[in-house]
Amino acid sequence: MSAAPRTARGEKTRRKLLEAAEHVFAANGYHEASVSRITDVAGVGQGTYYLYFDSKLAIFNELVEDLNHRVRQAMSEGARGASSRLEAERAGFAAFFRFTAEHPGLYRVVREAEQVSPDALRLHYTRIVEGYIDGLRDAFDDGEISDIDPTVAAWALMGIGEMIGMRWVLWGDPDAAPGAGADPTASGTREVPQHVLDEMMRFIEGALGRPGTAGTRRADAPQKEES
Amino acid sequence: MSAAPRTARGEKTRRKLLEAAEHVFAANGYHEASVSRITDVAGVGQGTYYLYFDSKLAIFNELVEDLNHRVRQAMSEGARGASSRLEAERAGFAAFFRFTAEHPGLYRVVREAEQVSPDALRLHYTRIVEGYIDGLRDAFDDGEISDIDPTVAAWALMGIGEMIGMRWVLWGDPDAAPGAGADPTASGTREVPQHVLDEMMRFIEGALGRPGTAGTRRADAPQKEES
Amino acid sequence: MSAAPRTARGEKTRRKLLEAAEHVFAANGYHEASVSRITDVAGVGQGTYYLYFDSKLAIFNELVEDLNHRVRQAMSEGARGASSRLEAERAGFAAFFRFTAEHPGLYRVVREAEQVSPDALRLHYTRIVEGYIDGLRDAFDDGEISDIDPTVAAWALMGIGEMIGMRWVLWGDPDAAPGAGADPTASGTREVPQHVLDEMMRFIEGALGRPGTAGTRRADAPQKEES
Amino acid sequence: MSAAPRTARGEKTRRKLLEAAEHVFAANGYHEASVSRITDVAGVGQGTYYLYFDSKLAIFNELVEDLNHRVRQAMSEGARGASSRLEAERAGFAAFFRFTAEHPGLYRVVREAEQVSPDALRLHYTRIVEGYIDGLRDAFDDGEISDIDPTVAAWALMGIGEMIGMRWVLWGDPDAAPGAGADPTASGTREVPQHVLDEMMRFIEGALGRPGTAGTRRADAPQKEES
DNA sequence: AATGAATGAGTGTTCATTCAT
DNA sequence: TATGAATGAACACTCATTCAT
Numbered sequence: 001m002s003a004a005p006r007t008a009r010g011e012k013t014r015r016k017l018l019e020a021a022e023h024v025f026a027a028n029g030y031h032e033a034s035v036s037r038i039t040d041v042a043g044v045g046q047g048t049y050y051l052y053f054d055s056k057l058a059i060f061n062e063l064v065e066d067l068n069h070r071v072r073q074a075m076s077e078g079a080r081g082a083s084s085r086l087e088a089e090r091a092g093f094a095a096f097f098r099f100t101a102e103h104p105g106l107y108r109v110v111r112e113a114e115q116v117s118p119d120a121l122r123l124h125y126t127r128i129v130e131g132y133i134d135g136l137r138d139a140f141d142d143g144e145i146s147d148i149d150p151t152v153a154a155w156a157l158m159g160i161g162e163m164i165g166m167r168w169v170l171w172g173d174p175d176a177a178p179g180a181g182a183d184p185t186a187s188g189t190r191e192v193p194q195h196v197l198d199e200m201m202r203f204i205e206g207a208l209g210r211p212g213t214a215g216t217r218r219a220d221a222p223q224k225e226e227s
Numbered sequence: 228m229s230a231a232p233r234t235a236r237g238e239k240t241r242r243k244l245l246e247a248a249e250h251v252f253a254a255n256g257y258h259e260a261s262v263s264r265i266t267d268v269a270g271v272g273q274g275t276y277y278l279y280f281d282s283k284l285a286i287f288n289e290l291v292e293d294l295n296h297r298v299r300q301a302m303s304e305g306a307r308g309a310s311s312r313l314e315a316e317r318a319g320f321a322a323f324f325r326f327t328a329e330h331p332g333l334y335r336v337v338r339e340a341e342q343v344s345p346d347a348l349r350l351h352y353t354r355i356v357e358g359y360i361d362g363l364r365d366a367f368d369d370g371e372i373s374d375i376d377p378t379v380a381a382w383a384l385m386g387i388g389e390m391i392g393m394r395w396v397l398w399g400d401p402d403a404a405p406g407a408g409a410d411p412t413a414s415g416t417r418e419v420p421q422h423v424l425d426e427m428m429r430f431i432e433g434a435l436g437r438p439g440t441a442g443t444r445r446a447d448a449p450q451k452e453e454s
Numbered sequence: 455m456s457a458a459p460r461t462a463r464g465e466k467t468r469r470k471l472l473e474a475a476e477h478v479f480a481a482n483g484y485h486e487a488s489v490s491r492i493t494d495v496a497g498v499g500q501g502t503y504y505l506y507f508d509s510k511l512a513i514f515n516e517l518v519e520d521l522n523h524r525v526r527q528a529m530s531e532g533a534r535g536a537s538s539r540l541e542a543e544r545a546g547f548a549a550f551f552r553f554t555a556e557h558p559g560l561y562r563v564v565r566e567a568e569q570v571s572p573d574a575l576r577l578h579y580t581r582i583v584e585g586y587i588d589g590l591r592d593a594f595d596d597g598e599i600s601d602i603d604p605t606v607a608a609w610a611l612m613g614i615g616e617m618i619g620m621r622w623v624l625w626g627d628p629d630a631a632p633g634a635g636a637d638p639t640a641s642g643t644r645e646v647p648q649h650v651l652d653e654m655m656r657f658i659e660g661a662l663g664r665p666g667t668a669g670t671r672r673a674d675a676p677q678k679e680e681s
Numbered sequence: 682m683s684a685a686p687r688t689a690r691g692e693k694t695r696r697k698l699l700e701a702a703e704h705v706f707a708a709n710g711y712h713e714a715s716v717s718r719i720t721d722v723a724g725v726g727q728g729t730y731y732l733y734f735d736s737k738l739a740i741f742n743e744l745v746e747d748l749n750h751r752v753r754q755a756m757s758e759g760a761r762g763a764s765s766r767l768e769a770e771r772a773g774f775a776a777f778f779r780f781t782a783e784h785p786g787l788y789r790v791v792r793e794a795e796q797v798s799p800d801a802l803r804l805h806y807t808r809i810v811e812g813y814i815d816g817l818r819d820a821f822d823d824g825e826i827s828d829i830d831p832t833v834a835a836w837a838l839m840g841i842g843e844m845i846g847m848r849w850v851l852w853g854d855p856d857a858a859p860g861a862g863a864d865p866t867a868s869g870t871r872e873v874p875q876h877v878l879d880e881m882m883r884f885i886e887g888a889l890g891r892p893g894t895a896g897t898r899r900a901d902a903p904q905k906e907e908s
Numbered sequence: 909a910a911t912g913a914a915t916g917a918g919t920g921t922t923c924a925t926t927c928a929t
Numbered sequence: 930t931a932t933g934a935a936t937g938a939a940c941a942c943t944c945a946t947t948c949a950t
Binding site: 464498505 | 934
């Protein structure tokens, strides 16, 4: 049975393990990572691991959780201070891409979570999507966007960000030889090109439409979140 | 070294292995699957596997390839006979969701490919995206959509389909108890609700804009030209 | 059960298998070699092998036997026509080294036989040694060498040839980096340097002593009676 | 990665594994031996093995190394206290044969090393030979032997010892039925008969010759070690 | 709190051999 | 006579987890 650390020393050990796990999972993916590699990197004994975590999965879940907090924080910080809804949206995406570029392992870890810990994955996406939904609701209420179902739109936005991020941040140069972009050790400093971000925003802007215009005809049938 | 089957019997065995592999990978994911599980399901000896495939990875790659052909075929068949570009688009997505519902393993396999065989994954997405790009180019040439960069738009569409599919086809009912949607053995017959498909298409329709305008020009092109 | 070939075609197939086996065993050693590699090289089906040989070991034994005939033949041919016993001895060794150089696999195969098929190994050495014994007996009878026990001397000669052959033919250049001489694919064309052969013969000549004396009598029997 | 044991318990386990490996390799040869057989004999779990050794080969190499130290030690201890060079030589050989008789696996292991770990084999022989070379040099300097090239002579001595040891220690009684001497489990208590040792020493004594006598005529061309 | 030693079930893969055709 | 398909036991090696200290 793992236990919460009861001392400052224990607290520190636990943090070391989490940090080590992030690196190891990011570099190798869940299955390639091993508990002993994590404890090596953390500089603690193998047995120590099980003082703080019940299993290999436990630390992974915690990591996904942690990553989720951090992306969302990065996104809302990025969006903060934007002068318009759309600008905020754009800044949020940019922050997301930046975070992905700086933590390419995030992507790997999260996508592998699908097989490893589906609940963690669902929670991760759902929380981000909830942020989008709130934003879309507010935007609609403020008359800035059309009456599109915010839940559907939010998941669409999630997908757009994920795919564009994968394509331009993780894979990087499109002309790279096959295999190159797949190098897990490739530096994650690639940026989404300005032009791509622009076009993506045009796409989204169009999608979300204009209030009181075409595409808003269903205002009379206000959407619940769920179908 | 694996060999292509030289006899009808061998051909049959190879097919049995591929089918077994699809089920086993779909149910368990790549890492949880084992070659011996595959050969058990196929009803052949373990050694027989290596007569046809060089490694565990080899059959996985072949499977991703195969799945890629099949989704794309399903999508273009679904889209065939549509009376308009948008209808075709919608039919394509519907076919994609149907395929996903019928082969939930597709999703699992393809997403895990990111860790396991990144090249296979890239090829998979890229091929689908290329189809989108072609369609978007034609649509633009025919004056049906705005001048948005087709590559960016195509990846956005890919993301939308992927995420909506994950959310509504694979996870199914949103109120399901956590864990339920993750059940790998859960039947894959869920459909994307009509309303979600509608809203998603509204989103896309808006995104791709109106011909002769920027995607954002849409507001000043009043609704009379609404289709 | 294997069978002797009953047709000319069968005879040819059997020979192809033996030749292939020689190459494969020589290149890889017994354990690394596989029956399927042999049949591949021979250009026949795997099943065909078992028409002619009962097991993997069977062909190995036959090969050792065959090799034994060939070295002995090479040695006696080499020695033929020598004008004196010692010259014959030297020519025999030279032929042995030449054979080893041309068939480096011989060495490998024979030495591995120790673990694989000890009887074959014993027979191999014993037969060669018997040749030495006969020669030594004749030499003694002709008053050319001392009265040393021919059996002991013969085994000593066997050891000398084997070790010198290993050291100078198989390992080749003494300054070669470790690992280099071990390369199983290294060409076996190295020769025992003249000087080494000379010194080795001096060694043997001294060992076999002078007729009518003990091997150790030699010092007081000065060189005038040198043959 | 294997690790050096950090505790007394670990030290003990490592030793148990090495001892078990010696027995198992000696009895079965490298290829027939299995890691699990070794761990069974050692009485530890399979995984434990890999705590101490990186591979099956690693323990084999260590064993050859270890055996090498032990034979050489046995040989120099055997030779210690001999009153003359020749007596020392004889005592060294006798010790070698005794060691072989007590550790028949030595032979098997070392000779199989040729296929398995050629570098280890070369090192093994080379080290023993170096001891011979030193002895021969000293003997020459002391005027006890002729000027024969010490390197060549040393390898010849190595070969003589090896072959005589194989013939009389490992195979034992010459009239034994074929197969008997090959029994890997046969007790290794056989001795080289007195007569054989005597004759072998006569052979060697003659070979090394007397200083300033026939057979030494090449004193004017002092030998370098290498041709 | 911390550790390193120990475990054993499980993995992908190989290969001598058999057999139906 | 010849074959290629099929087999399954065996192997080296890994790793999440447990435990005595």
